[in-house]
Amino acid sequence: MNKKVLPLIVSLGLFGSVAAGCGSGDGAKQGADKGDKTVTLRLLSTNPLVGEDSVKLFEQQNPGIKISYEYVPTADYSAKFAALAAAGEIPDVFWTQSGFYTDQIKQGLAMDLTKELKGKNYEGDKTWEETFVPALLDNARNVVKKGLGERETYDYGVPFTMTTIAVLYDKTIFDKLGLKPPTTWDQFMSNNEALKQAGYTPLSMHNNWIDWYPRLFWDQYTRDELTKNPNAFEDKTMTFSSDSVKKGLTAFKDLWDKGYFPQNGITAELQTMQQMFVQRKLGQFLIAPDKLEYIMNNAPKDMSLATYSLPGIAGLPSRSLGGSSNVFAVSASTKYPEEAVKLLKFITSKTHFSQVDALKYSNSGLNNLESDPQLAQFLSGFTNAAAAGFSPDILVPTTINTQISTAFKTDLLPNYLMGKYDLDYVCSQLQKIYEETRAK
Template identity: 25%
Template sequence: MPRAAVAALTVVALTACGSGSGSSSDGTVTLSFLMGNDQSTVDTTKALANAFTQANPKIKIKPEVIAGGSEGDNIVKTRLSTGDMADVFWYNPGSLLQALNPGQTMVDLTGDPVLKNVKKDYLPVVTQGGKVYGVPAAAAAGGGILYNRKVYERLGLKPPTTWAEFMANNDKVKAAGVTPVITTFKDTWTSQVMVLADYYNVQAAVPTFAQDYTAGKTKFATTPAAVAGFQHLAEIHAKGYMNKGFGSATNEQGLKMLIEGKGAHYAMLSLTLPPQLASYPQAATDVGFFGIPGNDPAKHGATVWEPPALYIAKTTKHLDEAKKFLAFVASPAGTAAVTKAVPPSGPYRVEGATLPANALQVAKDLQAYLDRRATTPALEFLSPVKGPSLEQITVAVGSGLTQPVDGAAQYDKDVAKQAKQLGLPGWG
């Protein structure tokens, strides 16, 4: 996903401390903190650092901002492998954690009081080899359909619980002269969401899919529930539900269309909404969320993008202070500090943390799914296997250029290359 540039003054504002980590003559300890450069991460970090230092004036937080995306990944891997990592660092949970060799590079938090407030169903995504390494640093996000609630109210529609109901809603939206499904293939990464956010339905149909997929025992193209996401893309195109110029539309334009009611639905992650509030405050109430519908209304649920985590480098010289910081981050006080700075796009994964009364509607909607235990993490949090070409494949399927089953088969080939590079057993 695209990341916003951050002004240097924003970084300096986090702390007045010098560079690096260490201890001063008055007993003050400075923790170095490595993080990505997107605005939400910087704002979250600033809020956490300020609130923690107020409560613990003898511990200062020194930030180090690095590039995002693959460049940032490479920096993190290099710094860990050379023993030059900051005391604490912000990074993804799930499959990407495995590539960091946490058993050799990170502090094992298994059984530590640092984890006492962390939701138990979050722990698997920060666990490798049976050991826990991180705590949630932000709120969860929903992957599914963002929809304009004003359009729904005007047309007398209800959030669907089956794909057939969703398509019926699209027919009514189209008849009313509104774009049924906003599509933004200029930003190719957005084309993946319909497939990736459908994973709840895949797991509901095949509970062992993630394990079998990782082991090379099952494929997308030979699993009907997994092909369904590709079929959804093709069907939306075939029905003419997409906006004109969908191939040149951007994510920013798509969100604007949705908020203004020029489009009714957008397959997207809820975390893209908070940055729009400054320009479109109505997004907080006018946009809702529902999971990609399947075929059984009784099993309707949603796919969750788990929040990034904070980890402690094994090379830290300030372990007690680092643990104290992580315990604060994974506490109701920590989440309250974040909420003041960054409106959460979903619930926090911390016991005792609550959404504010004025929380975004998308966050409230995702909370309802979590309360019903009708969620599953996206596949990338359960398996290290994710092919790099998915967004090109889904653009072709969603544009009517590739048949759904062919797209799924292409993705299987793409995945096989990556699985072999990772040396995973069962892939030949």
């Protein structure tokens, strides 16, 4: 697809441990106007897909509710959320993700939405629950079940988008080198070598997504074991030192040792990779569709873009990461639960996804939401990646809570790639953190 055809947009993040039992601020800070019936809700996100245009549309349709919106860059979200929790000022509606979500639930910060999901959706024509792709809602529930065990309910937030992962590439480069989108891992590796020999960095990598590759590899290498026994880590029939887990990490380091990643990939931000790609220094970009805006707006006019789904390293159908990795929740201590739930219903509604331009280019995770045929063709790699289903957000449990996720992404993986930590040390440390945090 030529870059002039569509503009697109951005998302994803991480937050740290938070204080338990904190509210969403007093009435003055909430902004409730006692002189009239206007209510002001606070909305916090790392996801600019929910931005000023979203707020404007919601306020137009709901004149009795005002939104105080704050966007926080991914790198700052952890500190921001922790500070708000410590001050008792958790926003009424907030973005969260995977294992961090389970920390918030454990600490009583997220509202139980079981009753609300059985009620009407934003448009009032269906129940809220049935508007979601069933597998996506199940994925969000399974994150809670896997992270916190059996509970009466698993509905403390709702999935915002169906995050799929695919490879973006410039067809002009592929044509020049005689390359085709790979359908097998051997073809993928052959393309990487050809791109490297031609002077391109074959693959993207940046600090916040550094764990994507091993998680994709684990979905291939550990799938049989964890399908037969989903509780293998809990009952210790499987550990981080199991051969299949080690194979995933070894395969990741092999890509690094071959020089297929940028040398600055361990510390680089997303925008650095985006700039490298539009400058045609980077041959392929493993990316989610909601991170494409910069590339679509800045790519050269002669850059012809397309996507393909990453082949499975072990030859199995390649399931996508993501699924329900973007979740929005309501503060358990909001003073305006009815209005906050209404805002959350709007965020996950057809109205929102169909009337806000930026959201037209995301995978909504809603049933029967039509998309532009030309756009659908361009995004076919993401569609194909989702067709085989999603790897559970918590498979090999490096995303089960904040502590292990942070250690894996900021310490163990970077130092493993650079040769400062060996494989056995990384695996033993992951097992230690997992056991310590599971015991709490």
